[in-house]
Amino acid sequence: MNYLEYDLELSEEECELRDAAHDFALNVLRPAGVEIDRMPAAEAVAEGSPIWDVIKQASELGYTRLAGPAAIGGLELSPRAVHIVEEELSWGSVGLAGTLFLSSTVADTALATLDQEAIAEFAAPYYASSDGSMIACWAITEPDHGSDTLGMASPDLRVSGRAQLTARSDGDDYVISGQKSAWVSNGPIATHVMLNVQLDSSSGFHDCGVCLMPLDLPGVSRGPALDKHGVRSLTQGELFFDEVRVPKRWMVVDAGAYMAHMDAHLTAFNAGVSVMGLGAARAAYDATLAYTKERVQGGRPIFEHQSVRARLFRMFSLVQASRALSRSVFVHNLSKLAAGEPGALQHSIAAKVFCTNAAVEVCTLAVQLHGGNGLTKEYPLEMFLRDAMAFTVADGENALLSQIAASRL
Numbered sequence: 171m172n173y174l175e176y177d178l179e180l181s182e183e184e185c186e187l188r189d190a191a192h193d194f195a196l197n198v199l200r201p202a203g204v205e206i207d208r209m210p211a212a213e214a215v216a217e218g219s220p221i222w223d224v225i226k227q228a229s230e231l232g233y234t235r236l237a238g239p240a241a242i243g244g245l246e247l248s249p250r251a252v253h254i255v256e257e258e259l260s261w262g263s264v265g266l267a268g269t270l271f272l273s274s275t276v277a278d279t280a281l282a283t284l285d286q287e288a289i290a291e292f293a294a295p296y297y298a299s300s301d302g303s304m305i306a307c308w309a310i311t312e313p314d315h316g317s318d319t320l321g322m323a324s325p326d327l328r329v330s331g332r333a334q335l336t337a338r339s340d341g342d343d344y345v346i347s348g349q350k351s352a353w354v355s356n357g358p359i360a361t362h363v364m365l366n367v368q369l370d371s372s373s374g375f376h377d378c379g380v381c382l383m384p385l386d387l388p389g390v391s392r393g394p395a396l397d398k399h400g401v402r403s404l405t406q407g408e409l410f411f412d413e414v415r416v417p418k419r420w421m422v423v424d425a426g427a428y429m430a431h432m433d434a435h436l437t438a439f440n441a442g443v444s445v446m447g448l449g450a451a452r453a454a455y456d457a458t459l460a461y462t463k464e465r466v467q468g469g470r471p472i473f474e475h476q477s478v479r480a481r482l483f484r485m486f487s488l489v490q491a492s493r494a495l496s497r498s499v500f501v502h503n504l505s506k507l508a509a510g511e512p513g514a515l516q517h518s519i520a521a522k523v524f525c526t527n528a529a530v531e532v533c534t535l536a537v538q539l540h541g542g543n544g545l546t547k548e549y550p551l552e553m554f555l556r557d558a559m560a561f562t563v564a565d566g567e568n569a570l571l572s573q574i575a576a577s578r579l
């Protein structure tokens with residue numbers, strides 16, 4: 171398939187990274203993503219699931235360590251190179267790409283604290299390993315608290331009240347009790363968590379703490395893998411904490427630093443999800459362009475019908491616009507954050523909302539242009555559409571995120 175890249179400034183190294191990532195996406199992520207999509211949720215996280223081999227292979231190739239410092243084992247790629255690689259991986263399987271991107275969350279948060287102890291405990295072992303044995307997840311939402319946990323980023327969406335997961339101070343430790351929602355991505359397979367937790371002194375969701383911790387501590391348990399509509403290869407499930415004792419140094423973000431941390435985190439994650447929307451849209455576009463040139467109706471390939479080409483052109487335009495916005499926002503904001511400066515959250519949200527909504531439109535057109543075939547499991551189009559839908563809710567439902575961004579204009 172032609173790669174529709176018009177950035178003539180891409181270096182030879184970036185082109186090589188892109189082509190290698192595309193091969194991995196095509197030969198490993200796409201088939202595994204389709205296979206896991208059709209498996210019962212419990213099997214997808216059980217021994218023998220292809221997910222383990224994908225994580226291992228990706229880790230060996232460095233796809234779980236793209237941006238981290240070379241000094242401790244990262245590839246130290248530029249934000250633009252990371253974007254290029256992430257687009258390809260998302261093209262292969264947006265769910266498995268999400269699994270891989272999330273894996274470094276705990277390590278990267280430790281690095282961002284500049285705290286040498288946190289770096290030694292959580293970042294160094296992650297970046298030193300290339301066997302996929304450390305997998306992170308991020309747990310913020312709770313059964314009764316979804317949008318309000320993210321709404322703290324906007325003054326008019328901030329709410330007070332008790333969370334379902336709290337940390338009580340006890341001498342040199344915190345004691346954590348409660349649960350997180352069934353939507354914790356990587357929850358069933360993670361070894362470590364970045365946990366947003368309400369401190370006993372907190373009054374709402376805007377002054378919580380962030381704790382990094384392993385998930386094999388006494389008192390931690392997990393719910394079943396969530397059986398859901400889209401991104402089934404991004405496995406999800408609840409985390410339960412029953413009087414889990416952690417040293418205070420693991421609370422790497424306290425209430426005073428929480429807002430700045432969340433701002434940076436949402437800026438990075440929303441820019442990241444925009445790439446996943448772009449990858450999903452391009453996957454659907456590529457498959458549809460090829461299909462319309464093969465499928466014969468009325469004596470000629472359907473590509474030759476003008477209204478078919480008009481729909482392909484709409485898809486093409488959305489993919490191109492998504493890449494232009496996503497890449498520029500990603501490069502700008504990830505460069506700022508890497509330099510320790512604040513990024514522009516509203517730009518990341520604009521990219522996330524635009525690219526995921528565009529992906530839904532592109533995937534809808536892709537299904538329609540495949541006719542009845544688009545609705546069958548023989549083709550991946552209906553999976554692409556289900557996956558694209560999921561990302562309009564992930565990391566904040568798009569309408570709510572738009573409200574947060576609008577408050578910053």
Ligand SMILES: Cc1cc2nc3c(=O)[nH]c(=O)nc-3n(C[C@H](O)[C@H](O)[C@H](O)COP(=O)(O)OP(=O)(O)OC[C@H]3O[C@@H](n4cnc5c(N)ncnc54)[C@H](O)[C@@H]3O)c2cc1C
Nearest residue numbers: 308309310311316317353354355560563564565566567570
């Ligand atoms: C694919 C996927 C991956 C995810 N990954 C993770 C993860 O890794 N970790 C994690 O902790 N969570 C994760 N989530 C959860 C996700 O962050 C929440 O689903 C999302 O924030 C919405 O919360 P909710 O589902 O509770 O919906 P609700 O908050 O109940 O919202 C339902 C609807 O009401 C609207 N709404 C709610 N409050 C307001 C308001 N104040 N003003 C206007 N409208 C409002 C919303 O916009 C939405 O349309 C994931 C979800 C998905 C789908």
